[in-house]
Amino acid sequence: MVNIKIILGSTRDARFGRKVADWVVSEVEKNKNINLELIDLKEYNIPFFNLASNPSYMPDPGYTGDTAKLQEKLKEADGFIIVTPEYNHGYPGVLKNMIDTFYNEWKIKPVSFVSYGGISGGIRAVEQLRLVMIELHMVNIRDAVHIPFIFNQFSEEGLIKEEVKENAHIELMIKDLEWWAKTLKLPREEKLK
Ligand SMILES: Cc1cc2nc3c(=O)[nH]c(=O)nc-3n(C[C@H](O)[C@H](O)[C@H](O)COP(=O)(O)O)c2cc1C
Structure with a gap:
């Protein structure tokens, strides 16, 4: 069993992101070897990054509140799926702020x-995210899912259309993610203990 966290990186009130993440x-959830949790950044109050240095030099940055809560969840994870929109040819600032707030929690995970x-x-x-993930010692899964024209991809009930x-x-991506999460788990724990 591996722990996978889905991180939803869009937080605006009128977002489509939650529907994508719920899908x-x-x-x-169809994969019975995965223990899953959705981390919706809208439910966490993570302040703008304000540490005295890079958290890579700080095994315990002394976080409190929602940041500490999120830190525990990231520590538990054996792998991640980041759900992100594109804003101005990049990814949302709220997601980058959260990524930079942590360091050891990402290390040697797919x-x-x-x-x-x-x-x-x-x-x-x-x-762009792939480049950031390399710096954090993460393993990028090659297969990804990209949904264009998201605003046209919902049925009358407001759910993502079946053909989309x-x-x-997505099953290819999930299968590979599970394999890497399982494969890296013991070596990571050995290396980082
Ligand atoms: C500030 C902003 C910038 C955007 N820039 C792009 C873009 O560069 N490329 C693109 O394909 N879509 C762009 N879009 C469209 C969004 O990807 C689309 O609206 C999506 O629904 C946003 O995700 P959200 O609804 O979860 O916030 C942009 C939307 C916003 C709000």
Whole structure:
């Protein structure tokens, strides 16, 4: 059993992101080897990054409140799925702030991506995220899901259309993520103890 956390990086009130994340949850839940939790950044009050140095030099930054709560959840994780929109050819600032707030919590863990947006489907946001993930000693999963024109992809009931889900082939990404999470778990724990 591996612990996978889905991180939803969009927090604006009128966001589409929660619907995308809820669909990802329903797909990952089909895999019985995964213990899953959704981390919706809208439910955490993470202040602007304000440490005296890079958290890579601080095994215990002394976080409190929601930041400490989130830190515990990230520590538990064996792997992540980041759900992100594309904002101005990048990913949301709220997501970058959260990423920079932590360091050791990311180390030697796999990460995969589900993105959405306008014409790009969020591909540019994910390409940028991949570079950041390398710096954090993470393993990027090659397969990702990108949903273009997200505003047109909902049925009359307000759910993501079935054909969009079928074309996404998210199962490939989930299978690889689970494999890497399982494969890295013991070596990571050995290396970081
Ligand atoms: C500030 C802002 C910038 C955007 N920039 C892009 C962009 O560069 N490329 C793109 O494909 N879509 C872009 N979009 C469209 C968003 O990806 C789309 O509105 C998406 O629903 C935003 O995610 P959210 O609803 O979860 O906030 C932008 C939207 C916003 C609000």
